[in-house]
Amino acid sequence: xxxxxxxxxxxxxxxxxxxxxxxxxxxxxxxxxxxxxxxxxxxxxxxxxxxxxxxxxxxxxxxxxxxxxxxxxxxxxxxxxxxxxxxxxxxxxxxxxxxxxxxxxxxxxxxxxxxxxxxxxxxxxxxxxxxxxxxxxxxxxxxxxxxxxxxxxxxxxx
Numbered sequence: 001x002x003x004x005x006x007x008x009x010x011x012x013x014x015x016x017x018x019x020x021x022x023x024x025x026x027x028x029x030x031x032x033x034x035x036x037x038x039x040x041x042x043x044x045x046x047x048x049x050x051x052x053x054x055x056x057x058x059x060x061x062x063x064x065x066x067x068x069x070x071x072x073x074x075x076x077x078x079x080x081x082x083x084x085x086x087x088x089x090x091x092x093x094x095x096x097x098x099x100x101x102x103x104x105x106x107x108x109x110x111x112x113x114x115x116x117x118x119x120x121x122x123x124x125x126x127x128x129x130x131x132x133x134x135x136x137x138x139x140x141x142x143x144x145x146x147x148x149x150x151x152x153x154x155x156x157x158x
Contacts, residue, residue: 006074006081008089012096013070016149020063020103027056027111034115038122048128049118055135056110059103062146066099069153082158095152102145110138 035049068077070092075082084092117131 005084005086005089008086009070009074009084009092010076012089012093012153013067015093015100016063016070016096016103017067017100018063019100020066020107021060023104023107024057024060024063027059027107027109027114028053030108030111031056031114031118034118038118041122045121045125048121048125052114052117052121052132052135055114055139056107058139059099059107059110059142062142063099063103065146066096066149066153069150070096073153073156073158075158084158088156088158091156092153095149095156097149098145098152099142099149103142106138106142106145110135110142113138 031053035053038049039046071077073082073092074084114135117134120127120131
């Protein structure tokens with residue numbers, strides 16, 4: 001068993017979870033700051049702004065999913081550790097990069113977009129549906145990165 005191959009695979013899982021999670025923390029924080037201001041002025045808008053604040057948190061979940069898939073793939077969840085070559089470990093690391101990098105960037109961007117949408121809710125709460133579309137558009141790219149990471153990790157023979 002190549003210890004270095006396992007290290008690269010674990011690094012891939014860590015990159016997916018850490019970067020996407022960090023992006024979500026940043027994004028939820030940005031949107032939360034805007035939401036707090038709105039709720040302090042009008043507590044009745046809490047539910048609407050909370051939904052918008054939660055949107056950037058999905059990238060962290062996507063990274064966690066890829067982390068679990070990776071750990072399962074290499075046998076750390078529910079079985080013995082697979083014999084992972086250095087090349088396979090590097091392939092797994094590369095497969096985890098899309099959700100890690102895109103998750104980091106898109107969650108932060110989605111937090112900014114959600115903060116702007118929260119500004120819409122502050123002035124015109126009846127425009128919630130339209131306001132929701134702006135951060136949802138950013139989500140599209142996180143979903144694409146989740147898909148490619150999932151397919152890539154799943155396709156690598158171990």
